Amino acid sequence: MNAIIATTVFGILMMFIGLMVNNKKTVTSLAAVFFLGLLGVNIYDLATVPADAPQMMFNNMLRMDHTSMWFNTLMTGCTALYILLMGKEFEKVGTHVAEYFALIFFILCGLYLLSTFNTMLMLFIGIEIMSIPQYILAGSDKRNLKSSEASLKYFLMGAFSTGILLMGITLLYGASRSFNIQDMVSVLHSESLSPLALAGIMFIVVALGFKVSAAPMHTWTPDVYDGTPTAFTAYMATVVKAGVFYAFMRLFHVAFANLGEHWILIIAIIAAATLLVGNVTAVFQQSVKRMLAYSSIAQAGFMLFAVIAVNNTAWNAIMIYAVAYSVATIGVFSVLIKLKDYTYDGFNGLAQKNPFLAFVATIFLFSLAGIPLTGGFMAKYYVLTAVVEQGNLLWLVIFALLMAAISVYYYFRVIIAMYFKTGEPELTSPVTMGDKVMMLVTCAIVILAGIAPQILLSHM
Amino acid sequence: MDIYSILFWVLSVMAVGCALGVILSRNPVNSVLFLILTFVAISGHYILMNAQFLAVVNMIVYAGAIMVLFLFVIMLMNLNADVEPQKGQMVQLAGVISGGVLFLIILAALKTAATIEVNPTSTDIGLIGNLGKVLFKQYILPFEISSVLFLSAMIGAVVIGKKEPGQDLPRSEEKAVQQ
Numbered sequence: 048m049n050a051i052i053a054t055t056v057f058g059i060l061m062m063f064i065g066l067m068v069n070n071k072k073t074v075t076s077l078a079a080v081f082f083l084g085l086l087g088v089n090i091y092d093l094a095t096v097p098a099d100a101p102q103m104m105f106n107n108m109l110r111m112d113h114t115s116m117w118f119n120t121l122m123t124g125c126t127a128l129y130i131l132l133m134g135k136e137f138e139k140v141g142t143h144v145a146e147y148f149a150l151i152f153f154i155l156c157g158l159y160l161l162s163t164f165n166t167m168l169m170l171f172i173g174i175e176i177m178s179i180p181q182y183i184l185a186g187s188d189k190r191n192l193k194s195s196e197a198s199l200k201y202f203l204m205g206a207f208s209t210g211i212l213l214m215g216i217t218l219l220y221g222a223s224r225s226f227n228i229q230d231m232v233s234v235l236h237s238e239s240l241s242p243l244a245l246a247g248i249m250f251i252v253v254a255l256g257f258k259v260s261a262a263p264m265h266t267w268t269p270d271v272y273d274g275t276p277t278a279f280t281a282y283m284a285t286v287v288k289a290g291v292f293y294a295f296m297r298l299f300h301v302a303f304a305n306l307g308e309h310w311i312l313i314i315a316i317i318a319a320a321t322l323l324v325g326n327v328t329a330v331f332q333q334s335v336k337r338m339l340a341y342s343s344i345a346q347a348g349f350m351l352f353a354v355i356a357v358n359n360t361a362w363n364a365i366m367i368y369a370v371a372y373s374v375a376t377i378g379v380f381s382v383l384i385k386l387k388d389y390t391y392d393g394f395n396g397l398a399q400k401n402p403f404l405a406f407v408a409t410i411f412l413f414s415l416a417g418i419p420l421t422g423g424f425m426a427k428y429y430v431l432t433a434v435v436e437q438g439n440l441l442w443l444v445i446f447a448l449l450m451a452a453i454s455v456y457y458y459f460r461v462i463i464a465m466y467f468k469t470g471e472p473e474l475t476s477p478v479t480m481g482d483k484v485m486m487l488v489t490c491a492i493v494i495l496a497g498i499a500p501q502i503l504l505s506h507m
Numbered sequence: 508m509d510i511y512s513i514l515f516w517v518l519s520v521m522a523v524g525c526a527l528g529v530i531l532s533r534n535p536v537n538s539v540l541f542l543i544l545t546f547v548a549i550s551g552h553y554i555l556m557n558a559q560f561l562a563v564v565n566m567i568v569y570a571g572a573i574m575v576l577f578l579f580v581i582m583l584m585n586l587n588a589d590v591e592p593q594k595g596q597m598v599q600l601a602g603v604i605s606g607g608v609l610f611l612i613i614l615a616a617l618k619t620a621a622t623i624e625v626n627p628t629s630t631d632i633g634l635i636g637n638l639g640k641v642l643f644k645q646y647i648l649p650f651e652i653s654s655v656l657f658l659s660a661m662i663g664a665v666v667i668g669k670k671e672p673g674q675d676l677p678r679s680e681e682k683a684v685q686q
Contacts, residue, residue, distance in 0.1 A: 106646075141671055142669075146666050153659045179663065182663065186667055198667075241619070242620070249612075
């Protein structure tokens with residue numbers, strides 16, 4: 048609860064700082080301090096919530112348990128890492144630097160609600176608080192027409208998906224006569240299931256599938272991620288997506304736990320379609336930024352596995368996947384943003400020009416591809432184990448392994464361009480000592496998650 | 508057939524008919540006017556369900572303020588048949604099929620749904636006093652936290668609305684500069 052208040056207060060403080068401080072560098076440094084402070088508040092929250100007794104707050108609106116507090120802490124940590132790596136790049140996007148930081152604080156407020164919601168009302172408000180700042184961030188580079196296009200497209204499609212989500216919540220309310228997800232699970236049973244509830248669940252699958260860019264609701268993703276300023280794409284594709292996945296799991300594993308036979312197969316098919324579309328289309332991209340957009344669709348397919356598997360391993364899996372994927376993707380984007388040319392050719396010969404950048408990019412791409420000893424491997428291992436434990440869905444696991452093999456091709460294409468091709472890549476800004484330290488820290492987290500993933504599960 | 512049923516049917520026919528008018532009329536201005544009528548009919552339904560405050564708010568906010576804004580936007584954009592994007596036959600067919608399937612599902616779901624009788628004796632349930640009590644006691648958190656949502660929307664209005672140095676001028680202003 049303290050974290051929700053703290054992030055809102057920090058967001059408002061950022062707005063006032065924007066009013067009073069004119070130097071962009073000072074604003075960035077202050078924001079970094081605030082994000083580290085927010086991480087401290089989260090750790091305090093984590094320490095004060097008892098491990099085995101979840102706290103219900105505000106007439107059962109929120110349910111603060113240890114797992115969700117730990118998820119909040121990890122995601123805040125990823126956000127702080129993101130700000131330390133890329134905060135400087137905000138200054139190049141536009142003039143309203145302080146407002147961009149404020150919006151990221153508000154996104155975190157939405158994330159905290161999504162990880163602790165106990166009623167559909169809070170789910171809806173959380174998703175909206177998370178989405179609206181993203182529409183704004185997508186359109187923040189007003190000198191670039193593609194950014195405005197991305198913002199408008201995202202906003203219109205997002206508004207439609209919100210409508211569908213509300214329709215689903217309404218139908219579920221009609222069937223269970225409650226917004227509370229704990230009440231829902233006691234009312235909704237397979238034998239006496241009202242078709243209203245079934246239709247409601249399908250609407251919610253579509254709406255949440257849109258937010259996490261699952262196929263066939265993924266069509267907005269490449270254009271929006273490509274048009275959005277790179278500094279913000281890195282955040283939209285990682286922490287935000289992980290937050291919606293956590294809410295997705297919380298809703299389906301708690302409220303619809305008894306109805307598995309109705310939704311598991313449908314989400315399994317969606318996951319397979321997402322993997323297929325994401326991986327196969329990523330192969331044909333010429334721009335690395337666009338390839339990363341498709342790769343984020345493909346990774347969403349893997350994260351859907353955690354939703355499908357209704358067991359404890361799935362919760363471990365989402366925790367590791369969220370961190371491993373977020374950290375590695377933020378890392379790749381931090382390298383990408385240093386380059387002037389986002390096509391594969393723009394990476395040609397990076398290893399000769401700047402061996403350090405090429406090296407860290409290789410580690411991050413290894414993690415995304417799921418090579419052993421990196422966090423990405425452990426993440427994929429855990430999600431696949433969860434689905435195997437679930438049973439009946441072995442075809443999906445085999446299909447996922449096949450798709451993971453395809454993904455190696457397009458990730459390694461970047462590595463080949465960096466190491467085995469010659470060219471003169473142009474950098475937008477020099478790689479400073481601070482950049483190097485932060486990139487090395489990010490690398491260390493990626494490797495640590497691969498060697499000792501149990502650290503990420505230590506507070507579950 | 509008592510007065511309640513008569514009102515219910517009149518309002519329902521009005522709501523469905525006007526909603527059809529929204530999507531079937533070619534002129535966008537007519538669509539907006541039909542939408543206002545739909546809101547009026549729905550407000551009538553709210554009153555039938557003893558939600559007087561909601562009915563009033565629906566009239567003032569939706570039928571009044573938001574629809575006027577809609578009308579302004581449509582008139583400013585000067586929409587007509589010439590600028591309407593042409594959709595391919597296949598896209599139209601796909602739209603009809605998916606929309607039809609959705610309609611069928613909702614129809615089937617509603618057909619078997621259990622209906623709950625509203626309690627007609629408690630006429631003050633939708634009055635502003637009771638609503639306020641529920642809003643500030645049971646639903647205090649969603650009520651307060653919505654402020655974060657509106658705050659970010661306000662930031663959006665400022666960030667997107669303000670002109671940045673180096674930003675391209677809109678076409679109309681460009682002409683003015685040239686003259």
